[in-house]
Amino acid sequence: MVFSESGLLRLPRDLLDRLACHLPPNDVALGLRLASCTLASALCQPHHTTVHLSHPVHPRAFAGRWGCPEATQRLTLRQRLTLLRLTAASGVVPNFLLLHRQRSFHRLLKCHDYEQLGCADTATDCCTPFQLCLEAAAGAGRLQMCRLLLQPGFLSVWYHDIEVVAGAAVSAGHKQVVQLLLDAYKAAGSTPDLSMAAWVGSVELGMEALRGSSFNFLCDALRIAAKRGDETMVEWLLQQQGNSMVELLWRDGRGLAQEAAESCGLPYLHHLLVRWYHGEEGEEEGEAPVQQLGSRKKAFQAALRGAAGSPKPDWKGKVEWLVQQDERQLLGVLAGRCKRDACIAAARCTDAAERLRWLAQRGFAVACSEVACEAVAHGRTAAVEYLLDELGVVLEREAGTEAVAQAALEGRLPVLQALHERRYGMFSLAVEYAVHGGHVELVQWLLRVLPGPPSRHLSANAFTYAVLWEDWPMLQLLLRARCPLPLER
Secondary structure (H helix, E strand, O other), X not given: OOOOHHHHHOOOHHHHHHHHHOOOHHHHHOOHHHOOHHHHHHOOXXXXXXXXXXXXXXXXXXXXXXXXXXXXXXXXXXXXXXXXXXXXXXXXXXXXXXXXXXXXXXXXXXXXXXXXXXXXXOOOOOOOHHHHHHHHHHHOOOHHHHHHHOOOOOHHHOOOOHHHHHHHHHHHOOHHHXXXXXXXXXXXXXXXXXXXXXXXXXXXXXXXXXXXXXXXXXXXXXXXXHHOOOHHHHHHHHHHXXXXXHHXXXXXXXXXXXXXXXXXXXXXXXXXXXXXXXXXXXXXXXXXXXXXXXXXXXXXXXXXXXXXXXXXXXXXXXXXXXXXXXXXXXXXXXXXXXXXXXXXXHOOOOOHHHHHHHHHHOOOOOOOHHXXXXXXXXXXXXXXXXXXXXXXXXXXXXXXXXXXXXXHHOOOHHXXXXXXXXXXXXXXXXXXXXXXXXXXXXXXXXXXXXXXXXXXXXXXXXXXXXXXXXXXXXXXXXXXXXOOOOOOO
């Protein structure tokens, strides 16, 4: 970027600061501040001087900092992974190639898993450092960087968890990157790669590698787009498959229908199900192939689960419409276990009590232990009180103990207090899970209300969890409670 030094120097300092706020971050640190010493002294705040590696950095400036191997030798393994990921997200191809030419980074990108690097606990869904870079570039919409990473020199390790990479691009709404990934995925599936064929065959037996791989890619992308409520992206993805779209939905209609019912609006859900599962409006059930009828029923069942647990304000309308369609077309699939699953989905929501009351009025199987356990696990106190007090639900001991443990892990103190008031003794795992979750207040309450000495409810595992998390308040509490210590090896 070219700046007029004389014009900028005549600007008041507050106006200059406002101008800098509207420029890309690195244009200030690596451009505007370098125009003169006066500008450098005027723009001296941390947000002016910080270089953001996830944004484009001029190759000359990048090479001056990271060009020589000595500059990166002091970096830890995690720092090198972070540098690679941020450089890929910036989209500046020369900068990434500069790192790739260095021996340590080249070997890093060729590793097939984090265990080879001694860093298996890296917090990422990607299975390789290369995939971490591709996901970052796809999520940032860096088309040229993605093209570089999909070249044959890199392609040997990229396809194992492509849904992670596709998810980043779909979630960010980058259609061009999704199309590039889809084309590369089809090309990889069409090559005589036995490992790829075996991987595809394990997912969908009997399908050709090319068709299977592209179908699986689209299934993953469709679910992600529907989950984030991006109706435009869903329609665009549906168009990519052309005439084979119906077969795609037969194979994966349940996931798409459930995510669309949960995150998209009622008009689009109506459009999706009528378009792909009803056929024409006047079509009778007997006119559709048996395979399509089975897929239609599964899709409606999945859609009911998604609608009952939808965070959208029109969730009631979705449920009513699905039930009406079931009754009008005589499908008979939205009953029994299906309605119970819908209640379980509703029990996870923040307004679970209201939803369960509404569903009970319409004949849904609300009064069951499974629904109550789900409400306990997610800390829905009002729903638990409604189920236990008004409907007389009794928690099954094994499932209830697991639900209480999950609630303790999440720190759901009010719902545990409600169960304790009703004399439910399902707290055998609660203390240890509460320690694992780092909830000091909850652990204090449990040790106070549970019978017997506090050490009776503690184990060496609890102390180990506190040490691993470096939770000093928790460690002090456990020591005061005479928690058993791990045996020295």
